[in-house]
Amino acid sequence: MSTTKAKLCVLISGNGSNLQAMIDAVDAGRLNAEIVGVISNRPNAYGLTRAENAGIKTLCLDHTEYADRAAYDVELQRAIESLQADAIVLAGFMRILTPEFVDAFAGKLLNIHPSLLPKYKGLNTHQRAIDNGDKEHGVSVHFVTPELDGGPVIIQSRVPVFEDDTADDLAERVQEQERRIYPLVLSWFSAGRLKMLNNKAILDEQELPESGYASE
16 A cells, blocks of 8 residues: 555535545545645635635636636646646536546546436436436446546445435435545545556456446
8 A cells, every 4th residue: 555645636616515525534544645736616615715724725717717618627737737636536526627638637537426327417416316216316436537427437325215305305315425435435546546447447456347336
């Protein structure tokens, strides 16, 4: 196991609850990594305050100030490269990334998505699960590829869907699992145990199944 701390750059757009889970995991010694920067595309994102309170460098790149997606991603890539991050961690970053950006960081980009991928790519996943009468729902952590929410799954966690659930009820249940599994995946990556190879997630030199590690 590597003793060198991996450098993580976290991208956010909002509250930053998953970012807080990472900060707490680092502080508790469960994640042998350093969060070297937090970047938001929204200036009022509370996650920036969380980062500042933890003494982490922050940057806001307001997407409304850029001519188009490509121009924004060029600046975002430049900012991340200046941090020399080993991994770029998407934690509620509400931007679709250009293929050029994704390719520049291939194998280093991780995302958490509130569904059991490949189900419910995109937005409004909790309501879609309810509307379709699903008995279970959940969350996936995956490597990012140019296909939206289509990269290889690393791990999933499942939660029940109850008859009287609202989307908010289900979101709260899913988010509890998010805060548990994302730091775990980052600890694997930081220890050099996890990588992407040939568009597959590899953990401890073993290719993970399509549903990821220990799907339950």
